[in-house]
Amino acid sequence: MLKMTHLSKVYRTEVVETYALRDFNIDVKEGEFVAVTGPSGSGKTTFLTIAGLLETFTGGEYHLDGMEVSQLNDNARSKIRNEKIGFIFQAFNLIPDLNVFDNVEVPLRYRGMKTPERKERIMNALERVGLASRAKHYPAELSGGQQQRVAIARALAGSPRLLLADEPTGNLDTQMARGVLELLEEIHREGATIVMVTHDPELAARAQRNVHIIDGQVVDLAEDPRFHTAYTAAAGQVRG
Amino acid sequence: MQIRPILATLKHHKAGTLLIALQIALTLAIVCNALFIIHQRLAHLSQPTGLDESHLLVIQNQWANKPTKGDISSLLADDLATLRKVPGVANAYATDGYPLSSGGITYGIGHSPDKLNFVSNTAIYFADENALPTLGLKLVAGRNFRSDEIGEIGGRDKIAPQVLIITSELARRLFPGESAVGKMAYVSDKPSIIIGVVERMQTPYVDSAMAQWSDCSTLMPFHQLVTPTNYVVRAQPGQLDDVAKRVRAALYAANRLRVISPEDGVKTFAQVRAQAYKSDRGMAILMASISVILLAITAAGIVGLTSFWVGQRRKQIGVRRALGATRHDILSYFLTENLLIGVGGVLLGGVLALGLNLWLMKQFEMARLAPGYVLAGVVTLLLLGQCAVLAPALRASNVPPVEATRSV
Ligand SMILES: Nc1ncnc2c1ncn2[C@@H]1O[C@H](COP(=O)(O)OP(=O)(O)OP(=O)(O)O)[C@@H](O)[C@H]1O
Ligand SMILES: [Mg+2]
Numbered sequence: 340m341l342k343m344t345h346l347s348k349v350y351r352t353e354v355v356e357t358y359a360l361r362d363f364n365i366d367v368k369e370g371e372f373v374a375v376t377g378p379s380g381s382g383k384t385t386f387l388t389i390a391g392l393l394e395t396f397t398g399g400e401y402h403l404d405g406m407e408v409s410q411l412n413d414n415a416r417s418k419i420r421n422e423k424i425g426f427i428f429q430a431f432n433l434i435p436d437l438n439v440f441d442n443v444e445v446p447l448r449y450r451g452m453k454t455p456e457r458k459e460r461i462m463n464a465l466e467r468v469g470l471a472s473r474a475k476h477y478p479a480e481l482s483g484g485q486q487q488r489v490a491i492a493r494a495l496a497g498s499p500r501l502l503l504a505d506e507p508t509g510n511l512d513t514q515m516a517r518g519v520l521e522l523l524e525e526i527h528r529e530g531a532t533i534v535m536v537t538h539d540p541e542l543a544a545r546a547q548r549n550v551h552i553i554d555g556q557v558v559d560l561a562e563d564p565r566f567h568t569a570y571t572a573a574a575g576q577v578r579g
Numbered sequence: 580m581q582i583r584p585i586l587a588t589l590k591h592h593k594a595g596t597l598l599i600a601l602q603i604a605l606t607l608a609i610v611c612n613a614l615f616i617i618h619q620r621l622a623h624l625s626q627p628t629g630l631d632e633s634h635l636l637v638i639q640n641q642w643a644n645k646p647t648k649g650d651i652s653s654l655l656a657d658d659l660a661t662l663r664k665v666p667g668v669a670n671a672y673a674t675d676g677y678p679l680s681s682g683g684i685t686y687g688i689g690h691s692p693d694k695l696n697f698v699s700n701t702a703i704y705f706a707d708e709n710a711l712p713t714l715g716l717k718l719v720a721g722r723n724f725r726s727d728e729i730g731e732i733g734g735r736d737k738i739a740p741q742v743l744i745i746t747s748e749l750a751r752r753l754f755p756g757e758s759a760v761g762k763m764a765y766v767s768d769k770p771s772i773i774i775g776v777v778e779r780m781q782t783p784y785v786d787s788a789m790a791q792w793s794d795c796s797t798l799m800p801f802h803q804l805v806t807p808t809n810y811v812v813r814a815q816p817g818q819l820d821d822v823a824k825r826v827r828a829a830l831y832a833a834n835r836l837r838v839i840s841p842e843d844g845v846k847t848f849a850q851v852r853a854q855a856y857k858s859d860r861g862m863a864i865l866m867a868s869i870s871v872i873l874l875a876i877t878a879a880g881i882v883g884l885t886s887f888w889v890g891q892r893r894k895q896i897g898v899r900r901a902l903g904a905t906r907h908d909i910l911s912y913f914l915t916e917n918l919l920i921g922v923g924g925v926l927l928g929g930v931l932a933l934g935l936n937l938w939l940m941k942q943f944e945m946a947r948l949a950p951g952y953v954l955a956g957v958v959t960l961l962l963l964g965q966c967a968v969l970a971p972a973l974r975a976s977n978v979p980p981v982e983a984t985r986s987v
């Protein structure tokens with residue numbers, strides 16, 4: 340479903356070049372639920388934005404659903420984002436001027452879907468996340484957990500094959516976070532591929548597979564010496 | 580399209596939306612009335628006098644020493660002879676006034692001596708047998724004056740001409756459907772015979788209040804023995820400027836006891852025309868300037884507000900891009916948004932335009948605004964809006980999708 344080989348991403352500013360990702364390799368199979376963890380600044384968000392075609396990369400290869408994406412133009416990338424990918428952001432990113440119904444409708448409109456089908460999909464998605472009764476509410480009138488569920492409904496409405504979530508529970512308390520995770524698990528059971536970035540080891544543990552990123556590279560937790568150093572240091576701090 | 584959600588969004592930005600819509604409405608109301616006024620003034624300005632203007636110049640001559648009526652008779656004859664001898668002069672005659680001279684005599688002309696029962700107003704021009712060839716007036720029926728028909732009158736004498744030459748417009752009013760030549764008409768208590776009809780000769784007045792009879796003029800066969808006297812001089816082709824330079828010197832050389840104003844004693848007809856329509860032209864320029872300024876302010880307002888909105892919505896533009904909007908989708912979002920505000924503005928503006936016109940009609944006797952002007956204004960403002968919004972909308976369409984992941 341999602342395969343990156345020797346991928347690199349360099350951010351260039353006038354003074355410095357930052358390698359956000361380097362020799363980055365990952366292979367997420369269709370139907371997998373992968374949790375991505377790693378320290379702050381390690382490149383998790385960068386990986387997700389490239390995976391979701393929000394950004395281009397500097398080197399290497401990226402095959403999405405069997406297609407090499409570096410050759411695609413802007414319109415083709417928009418179309419893939421719209422049809423194959425669902426995004427869930429840490430900050431929810433609902434459009435404040437639109438009510439819940441209209442927010443969920445946004446990606447469907449860009450797909451040029453007819454009104455009755457749109458309506459049906461929106462109401463189905465809102466029912467899935469348990470917010471059908473809030474369709475006319477505005478984001479500001481909802482709790483954080485509810486807003487994130489609207490965002491999930493928005494990602495779901497288009498029936499994407501791949502769901503990308505960047506710390507979807509980062510702004511939520513434990514109970515709301517658990518609710519959101521249960522929703523993601525349910526979506527996963529229905530066949531979607533999910534890649535979720537999280538800081539929370541408990542949530543990460545519930546995924547099928549964990550991928551750890553350090554310094555822009557995927558590392559094997561068991562073997563990487565840097566992890567041991569980090570781990571030891573952390574352990575030392577706790578002891579001290 | 581995405582009209583419903585755009586309207587929903589605008590509901591949350593009422594102040595800016597209303598401000599721009601109102602600005603568009605006011606601009607439309609003022610601009611289409613201004614356009615209308617400009618067009619009317621220009622039409623007014625381009626009304627033909629019926630004269631062969633490009634070959635004419637006029638001289639205003641003031642006699643010194645208060646000459647008597649008898650003196651003026653010979654002074655006039657001498658001057659006309661002098662003028663005809665100036666190289667380049669084709670013809671000349673003396674008169675009290677001429678089209679666009681803005682002052683003159685007005686009579687009622689009708690079928691009976693009853694002064695209250697006239698058919699039409701008419702401007703009166705004193706003329707002799709040289710008037711028609713000098714002015715280049717086109718005789719469409721009858722004949723010109725003969726030299727033996729030209730009489731002399733003083734400033735206060737009663738006027739009772741035996742023969743008249745009138746314009747075709749006046750002839751149509753007096754004798755609709757018939758030839759006026761040979762018929763009688765009254766400008767005094769005695770009847771006058773119409774001997775000729777000229778195609779066209781405008782009155783001295785450009786005032787819109789007298790526009791209804793601006794082509795109703797009458798030529799009377801008199802030399803008016805008053806001071807000042809106007810001479811109308813026809814130059815030979817290509818000689819007008821030279822003649823204009825020569826005539827003053829020639830007249831002074833023949834007789835020093837006169838005043839021909841150094842500023843405007845000698846004027847080409849082009850100068851006469853420019854002077855007569857100065858206020859029309861000024862009004863047209865003023866209206867055009869106001870329109871341009873208003874349009875510029877409205878465009879600037881749209882650019883400003885849209886730029887502000889684009890800045891404010893960067894994040895949600897990124898989110899839309901992330902959710903599958905193409906650049907074109909974003910561009911069309913802002914163009915559509917502007918169009919919706921614009922349509923609201925022009926609907927209101929159309930009503931305001933008609934209201935303003937009604938008020939102008941009442942206050943300044945303006946004509947009723949033709950719907951074409953409102954339509955032209957509507958199209959102009961909607962296009963202006965789309966042009967103004969283009970730059971900020973393009974900027975919006977260049978917001979990268981990754982903007983969605985950036986924290987605020
Ligand atoms: N637009 C950018 N320009 C320059 N450098 C960037 C840009 N975006 C990210 N980086 C750099 O790339 C590296 C990876 O950043 P990224 O946001 O992917 O980390 P992250 O793992 O998501 O961190 P966090 O857990 O704090 O969200 C960081 O060093 C960051 O400073
Ligand atoms: Mg991040």
